[in-house]
Amino acid sequence: MATSAHRGAVLIGQCIAHNTRNAAKVRVKRLIFDSNINMYFPKHKNYYAHDPDRECKTGDIVVIRELPERMSKVVTHSLVKLVYKFGDVTDPITGKKVVVGQYREHMDERDEMFGVAEDGSGGFKYSEAPDRGWQQDKRDFTHKVGYQKWHEFEPGHRFHNDPVAS
Known part of the structure; x- marks a missing residue:
């Protein structure tokens, strides 16, 4: 449970792939200190931020802020600003x-x-x-697993027509 000091905290993170309508999934990275070996280690946590205009795309760097109360079961933050677009x-x-x-x-x-x-x-x-x-929402078969044939057996071989063997 977040304390009152953390309410309204501003976080910066990267938008990752998601299927949620009117929300963006944002991964926030933090460094956690391990006192046994005196080193920091990266940890991340995912938040869902309210994005009704769907301006945030995968890879964008965004600023999010915690909402005073949850909008839904998963949406706990709101999108404040799009800092950098991915690729630009x-x-x-x-x-x-x-x-x-x-x-x-x-x-x-x-x-x-x-x-x-x-x-x-x-x-x-x-x-x-x-x-x-510019290719968003176009059907280009990149979501399908590619098929690559590694070897062709000559006719007469026992694996000639076996789809698993080639």
Whole structure:
């Protein structure tokens, strides 16, 4: 049971996959101190936060706050703010977009200065890319287990038509 000091506490966490309607599942990571070996160990706890607009997607970093009373059996928190969208890394100090340790605008300046390859393969164009999550709710069979055939037995072999053996 949470004490009154913890009521209304603000937590930051990452949204994980969920099927709950009007709620987001948020994993909050904490460091727990082990006094026997004087080390901190990561522990996590999952919370369900009320998100009626469904603005939070898997991988987003969000801020949540505990509700004064539960909305339902599992929903105990509310979504306060979407801090970072997954895939759109932003430098917190300058507010500029970052790609693998470089600012996007510096990459564009470099491409302008030195040009791109003659065949037109100048790398990924971030300005022309669609928003993150553009394939959401599309049926693309990624949820199914893939089948890979490892070996083909020639006709006459005892495992030739056995679906388990190949």
